[in-house]
Amino acid sequence: MTVTPARHYIGGEWVAGDAAPQDSVNPATLAPVGQFCPGSGALADEAARTARDAFFKSEWSASPRLRAQALFEIADRLAAAKDEIADLVVAENGKIRAEAIGETMGAISETRYYAGLARNIRGTMQETAPGNMSLFNREPAGVAGIIVPWNAPVTLLMRSLAPALAAGCTTVIKPAHQTPLVHARIMEAIVSAPSLPPGIVNSVNENGIAVGQAMTASPDIDVISFTGSSRTGQAIMAAAAPTLKRVGLELGGKAPAVIFEDADLDLAVRELTHGALAMAGQICVAAARFLVHESIADEFEARLTTAFRAVRTGPGDDPASDMGSLIDEPNRARVEALIEQAGDEGEMLLKGERLGKGAFLTPTLFRIDDVASPLVQEELFGPIVSVERFADEAEAVHKANATAYGLAASVFSQNGARAMRASRAIRAGTVWINSHLRLFAEGETGGYGKSGLGRLHGPEGLHDFLETKHIYMEAGWTPQSG
Template sequence: MDINRPTAQNYLNGEWIGGETAAESLNPADGSVLGRYSPGSRALADEAATVARETFERTSWAASPRLRAMVLYELADRLEAAKDELIDLIVAENGKLKREAAGEMMGAISETRYYAGLARTILGRTLETAPGNVSMMNREAAGAAAVIVPWNAPVTLLIRSLGPALAAGCTTVIKPAPQTPLIHSRVMQCIHDCPSLPRGVVNSVNENGTEVGEALVASEDIDVISFTGSSRTGKRIMAGAAPTLKRLSLELGGKAPAVVFEDADLDLACRELTGGALMMAGQICVAAARFLVHKPIEREFTDRIRAAFAAVRVGPGSEPSSEMGALIDTDNQARIIRLIEQASDEGELILKGGVPDGRLSRGAFVTPTLFRIDDVSSELVQEELFGPVVSIETFEDEAEAVAKANATRYGLAASLFTRDINRATRVARAIRAGTVWLNCHSRLFAEGETGGYRQSGLGRLHGVEGLNDFLETKHICLEAGVVQA
């Protein structure tokens, strides 16, 4: 792949805008420079918000569902045409495996087409409250939306917010993650190349520290913030948006428990949970982060999952033999190493991970870690670790399993493994999480809503409900009277 790319620029009102300075984007697998990007600014963010506001108010975009559907279908076609190039770029700039990057692209293309179809099916309702009194409940675009995108799945997590925003009739400003600007720039080129897209509907401003995100959150021109990221940053966004009372769609942190009962198929459970915990090197909010194991099978499960984790081959995402890629950068690598040492102090290390030797030592690689812990109050259990570090905890009965599953402030996802359908139904209902997988882990698709309970966020993404955060309901009341005899 040719990675000698031009500088990733900002995009306003259909035009590319560079800057006097440029920051580097690095390959996390070896530390090499992939390219550069032009940081944005508060002024540029304000200008983009103004463009989005004026485009929303002065054009017919919000009233043109067929045009919006056409644009989304065009975008899906362009993403599909650029799929192989983007897969290679995701591997290089993000560090994930090639098969993970391919899954991300296929998911993004599917989701774009899904919301293209929904763009023409946004329906209101009518009712008659008394003779001659007619009410119309119209569903209308909420206005200008800011989409703040994380680095761990920079294409899919952009599309799952941008798709419903455009389908609903919103105009947009995107703030991409500074760790993956080249990926985002290539997606923006796909957007720019859509022939039916009106100027000003989609804009993008690169981050510069925190000033671009803060400007969008505070802007009077922005009506909706769609953010995916940590709960800590989500709280800052809520505070920053309070003066303007913006609508917020927040998919935040997770600490997904996987509950394994004594009657579980352990071959299936270990296979699913190895993938569910180590996909994207554990850098995904729905990763299986806590293994809650029924006491009678603790030893057998621990032996099996340790062997499965130890067998995982860590290496560059571009190599077919690799089974887990790099972390996003060396800062996060150092953070994970500190967490492993903390796990050694507070619990019992079952499998100690570390930085591999040889050529991999140049990249942000860390091998998987498993540790046993009994203290549910430990920050190792309570906090999102966002890496290949997983705890093993035990329970005596169903009630304790539910209590431990609900013991953190998060509620994004969970899974449970049992052959008993009645138990599966009871426990799934009792776990406070937006998604509960039965005898599997991490199944995400465009048609199925995802989102969190408690400090895992507000609102839902994917599915029909993904439109809700970008729509308002307007009541139009008409007292037409009745036909006079």
């Protein structure tokens, strides 16, 4: 059963802290789900010191088999709790249950994937001259601070935590204050793994910015792994500079979907309706701009408008719902202001509306011609999508690259050569061809430009948490035992 109020976890113990518990609210009903204990900078500092002691005093960093075993145990315990976790995601995040269970299963897959990689971290050797050998060892970077967003609190935690643990790091986690009960249930599963020593995984709840600021500034934390907005990522980079921390950032996105005149429109409409409106558009790789060839634009717009209108917006625990609520009322009000701006700057094809008592908002689709508009340039992070037209392949690529973001994109065409050309020309960390929103543990993701630094998922997901050490030996020198 989830700890209520949801507490911090430091050095193998649940800690309440001194602050009075606060409510966690269901965005679909606006009713409290439970309570959590807010954290503080002092608790974050304590957690960082604890993690550093564990890094140097335990066998964790030098025991890949122990790390693999612990990660497999964590995956098994997450799997056993998957229904409870998914129910809490629905209650605290507002997304539909199919998305919640899919996210949870993705986190389990991620954990098992890195459990396998934990025993396969290898260095290299080079002989630069006869008898002169350079050994290049891959070693854990130290203490990793993991800052988790609210939009996918299960997957985006394990996407950073699993490779950090596989690499041999110890960790301090800051969950989002909107989803503390989800996080507490995940932590229960993690720390129940019998092979996990105390102090390896520590967690401090947030209610503001104090915990994140303390983690970023702490001299006891060597790496920050952050998923969130580009603005916050810039602040983290600046705050990490005095201690010269390594920073891995997956930040905002403005994913263009390019639909050429020979695209399979049935496929494109199906893929992009889901790709734009999954998690109510509150995902950084969501299809945010539809770039469509002018010869099929009218037909595409009509089909998309019909498909968006058919999306059933409602509570996440209702099987009839296709899309859940936004994370809270302030974010709904923010998106509503963007909808009004879209009506002023472009042509409204479908206007989103409020539904019911919770933070619900139906999809919005609008046409716009001005690529310089903030509606095109900035991440909107909600169920609101623009349609832009192009005349030829060169213009399509130019428009796709017209923002400062470069996290994801998609290309729809039945011409394989053109689809590959466009995919290579678009500056984005991930480009899907004739699909959108395909994410899995084996495939790296990350961004160009304002979309971040580094890569997550896949073998490269380990890189942020590893250092390379060069050990040099000259001919005639023999290591002595003892």
